[in-house]
Amino acid sequence: MNSRIPSTAGLRVLIALAERGSTVAAADAVNLSQSAVSKQLSKLEASVGQSLFIRHTSGLQLSEAGHIYLEQAKIALQALEDAALRVARLSSDPDVLRLHLLPILGDRWLLPRFSRFTERYPTIDVQFTSFETPGQAEPDAAFRYGVPPWRGQTADYLFGADVALVGAPEYICRVGGLEVLDDIGRFTLLEHPQTPNCWQNLRAALALPAEAPEPRHYVRFGFYTLVIRAAIAGQGLALIPRELIVRELASGDLVNPGGLGFESPNCYWFTRPADRTSRRALNLFHDWLMEEITRRD
Structure with a gap:
């Protein structure tokens, strides 16, 4: 493996790509052009000697090597940020x-x-x-x-506190509509396991009976940003704090059928x-x- 130390720009691109799943979204996050993001990724993968992402039609997903490198990239950048904080305190x-x-x-x-x-x-x-x-x-x-x-x-x-059950209108229409929670059995639910905005949180908050239907399928993501992007792309429903999707609700990219949702303590x-x-x-x-x-x- 090439022992060259990667640049901090390359590490930030790696994290942005892992969180957002595409070069377009990552470019916006790190304030670079899409081509610059692609070049940084190519340099980083050449330095590591392995592919850090698996390319799918739905976006980029971390490879096994990518998961390892992402963990260490966060540690390295945190160390630099921590040093900057300590110096700034002087x-x-x-x-x-x-x-x-x-x-x-x-x-x-x-x-x-x-x-x-x-x-x-x-x-x-x-x-x-x-x-x-x-x-x-x-x-x-x-x-x-x-x-x-x-x-x-x-x-x-x-x-x-105001968590809404949302999805792309085209997806909801395609699956057959969502008027009440009993309709959830036809739908896929998108979740981030580390964020307590999951179906079980909604069940508990609304005190749903044990026989209440479950989503047909679950898709779980490692980053909450990807949950939101997948919902916008029509890949399923998601439970999202309303203030994080104000623009999408206003534009109609996401809808909250029947006002379904729950009040979260988190x-x-x-x-x-x-x-x-x-x-x-x-x-x-x-x-x-x-x-x-x-x-x-």
Whole structure:
């Protein structure tokens, strides 16, 4: 195997491709052209000496080597991000802000809005990290998913309680329509096992009887982003927090037949250390974030 060390750009492309399943979507995530993403992948695979993805008509899927390399790529990038956080803490610059951001929240909600913050506060330097590992330097604040409280943290609710059962209208029509939950037996359900927006969560939330029908088939993905993309592509139904798919619901790319869904206890939160005085940059970002939550456009 070639022992050349891959570039950080190549590692970021690997992660983006694994999460999004296509060079087009990955290019958008890492702010590169599609051809540049393909070149980075080719260089990385040449360095590794094996194919990291299996090419399917439905998109890219990690090979066995790809799964191994992805795990180590995340560790390597987290180490670099952690070093950047530690170095940044040597500076007392009040206009530097370090935030931990969940990839799905950044991709689907925060980043499309973030230009409004930078336009209002152009002197504030926001640095995002995407991975959490034990012992890493603590950021100034973090976006989290789950059920509070978190020890030593104050938490502001963002969204996520309203989870909708959605699908592409063409798919729903093709399968025969979905008016009530008893119709679910005709449909495929798309899930991310590590995210508690699965059929069993809906069953429990709605106290469905044991004899209630189950989806005809389940397809599970390693990344929640792929669940959303597969639903848009008409590959099945999915349970998704409504705020992550506002644009798709407005455009009609996804529909929520019969208003089916459930109220989830697992939500998205913005957390800050309770024992630390917030600096100017964090206070401004927090206030802006709360404005965005109530904004309707």
